[in-house]
Amino acid sequence: MVVQLSWLRTFVTVYRLGSFTKAAQSLELSQPTVTHQVRNLERTFGKALFERVPQGVVPTCAADLLIRDVQGPVDALGGVVERHFGGSSDSRPLCVGGPAELITSRVVAAVSDLIADGLRINFRFGLADNLLDRLTSGDYDLVLSTVRPRLRGISATTLVDEEFAMLASPELADGVPAGQIMKEGPAAVLDKYPLIAYAESLPIIRRYWLTVFGVRPTSAPSVVIPDLRGVLAAVKSSAGISVLPTYLAADALRHGEVVKLLEPEIPPINTFYLATRDGSLCHPDLSLLHGHLLMKARTWG
Structure with missing residues (x-):
């Protein structure tokens, strides 16, 4: 049995976005290529992974079981490839989205010591729904959200009230x-x-x-x-x-x-959540940032 890493990466992307078309755009592949890779994986796996619906695709029970085991390793390996073969010896900046007011008044100061130690972060501002959509598509690594995410493949941890x-x-x-x-x-x-x-x-x-x-x-x-x-x-x-x-x-x-x-x-009161893609905390920089924010938030007034 031979399973290519690209098939698994495509599967994870389709699972998260719920659409072959969106996955193709995110991966910069043609839609037939995405379809072909998923079908190859299904043939090798021996089970259907997605059912087509008017709005896109929905995962089968087999896909729900598979995603738990593969998304963490796929994300982690993607980080390794980016760091060592992405054209730079440095890791790429983490992309963090959230409300401008919270990021500028609390988050930047909270992570200044990590930045001084070499962590690179690109902050983006916006509304929760838009930010979470960008997180799902892989554009962002972490989102500070005032809305508890209800999206497939997204996990949320309570940050602060x-x-x-x-x-x-x-x-x-x-x-x-x-x-x-x-x-x-x-x-x-x-x-x-x-x-x-x-x-x-x-x-x-x-x-x-x-x-x-x-x-x-x-x-x-x-x-x-x-x-x-x-x-x-x-x-x-x-x-x-x-x-x-x-x-x-x-x-x-x-x-x-x-x-x-x-x-x-x-x-x-209103609750802020730290939202990440399932399995993405295998990335050491993201795991460090996530844990650091949880610790610092205890002192926010």
Whole structure:
């Protein structure tokens, strides 16, 4: 029985992407070549590995069993080939995706010692769904996601919980009676003040309102800034009120540049996950980075 490594690599890629066409694009092969390699593997294996559906292909039970044994070694060997035969004696940079705010305010500092020791990292910013799609296709090695991945071939480890707080500048907060907010409801009090939002749909603010007040916000945002660091800057300048993760506002809170308008008994939280392709932690650099982030996240405020 002769099984070529290229067949196994193609099988792993098709399994992860759920499509011969996407696998061909990812591997830079023609679709007939991908189909031929999978069929060769099926003939050698003696079992069907995929069933065709309108959206692509779905793995059979035999494929689910095979992927567990081959994806780790295939990823690890791919890393070896890249390091020793990829045209450079150095390993390629790890590609890490996540929210710009978390990466710039926490992750970069957390991995600075690894970078000083020679680890190479390329950071990419974006929304969770897009980043996870790129992780699945092999473009990224690790994604910090605010969404627990439900994708085939992707594993997630809880990294840290972020806590949300409703914030204002001290000057603006003087006119916002906290007790009155809970007594009369947010609309009666907070609608008088400009609302600074990350997006027009108010994703963070809406979660806070529903958790703390049990209702949705009734006012539209006065200003939309698609970067939480910009939202924080607007709040500090007394442009209005907003809801932000406390890790991002920690320094501003400590220096009195912003204050919490409420101290709810159970503050809203959101969980960050470290997402990787199954078996990819066999790569020593990725395993080092993954474990280092888990350790450092324990100290994030």
